[in-house]
Amino acid sequence: MIFNLWLKYTKSGRRYNEKLEADTAARKQVKLDKKQAKLDRERLSLQPQHDNSPTSSANTNSQFNRDRYSYDGFEDTSDDTTIYPMTHCMTYTNRDGISSTRDIGMVRAYRRSKRWYIDAYCYQRGEVRTFAVESISQLEDFIDGNVYTAPNMIREHIKSYE
Structure with a gap:
C-alpha cells in the first residue's frame, strides 16, 4: 500500500x-x-535442404562412432519417415572444434559412461543424430522460451527427456 x-x-x-x-x-x-x-x-x-558436399572421412568416422556408441534397444531411425516436432535450437561444437547451429526435435536423453547424450532429429541433416551434451554451448527451448548457456543448466534441462 x-x-x-x-x-x-x-x-x-x-x-x-x-x-x-x-x-x-x-x-x-x-x-x-x-x-x-x-x-x-x-x-x-519445412523446405528441403540438401547437403551437396562430397563424402569425407569425417562423415565415415561419425557413422562409425554412432554405430559404436549406439544404445542397446534403440533402433536406428535415420531411414524412418517419422518427423519429430522442432523443440530446440542448439549451438554445438563437434570433435574437430567446428561450431554449428542446429534445429532439433528431441527424441531422448540418456547417460552412458558418466556422460550425457541426446538422440535428436536434426533438421539440417534430416535424420536422427546423437549429440554429446557436454559439446552443447547454448540450448534454446522453443516450448518454454528459455535459453540455457551454463553447462549444468543445459544438462538439467536435458535430463527431463530421459
Missing part, C-alpha cells in the same frame, strides 16, 4: 513506474521476437 502511494504521489515513484512499464514492454517485445524467430525457423525447416 505504501509502495503504491509512493509510485503515485512522488516524482521518483512516477519515474520508477515509467521505467518499469518500459522494461515490461521491452520484455514483451523480446518474447514476440522469439516467437517470430521460432516460426521463421519452422518455416525454413
Whole structure:
C-alpha cells in the first residue's frame, strides 16, 4: 500500500513506474521476437535442404562412432519417415572444434559412461543424430522460451527427456 502511494504521489515513484512499464514492454517485445524467430525457423525447416558436399572421412568416422556408441534397444531411425516436432535450437561444437547451429526435435536423453547424450532429429541433416551434451554451448527451448548457456543448466534441462 505504501509502495503504491509512493509510485503515485512522488516524482521518483512516477519515474520508477515509467521505467518499469518500459522494461515490461521491452520484455514483451523480446518474447514476440522469439516467437517470430521460432516460426521463421519452422518455416525454413519445412523446405528441403540438401547437403551437396562430397563424402569425407569425417562423415565415415561419425557413422562409425554412432554405430559404436549406439544404445542397446534403440533402433536406428535415420531411414524412418517419422518427423519429430522442432523443440530446440542448439549451438554445438563437434570433435574437430567446428561450431554449428542446429534445429532439433528431441527424441531422448540418456547417460552412458558418466556422460550425457541426446538422440535428436536434426533438421539440417534430416535424420536422427546423437549429440554429446557436454559439446552443447547454448540450448534454446522453443516450448518454454528459455535459453540455457551454463553447462549444468543445459544438462538439467536435458535430463527431463530421459
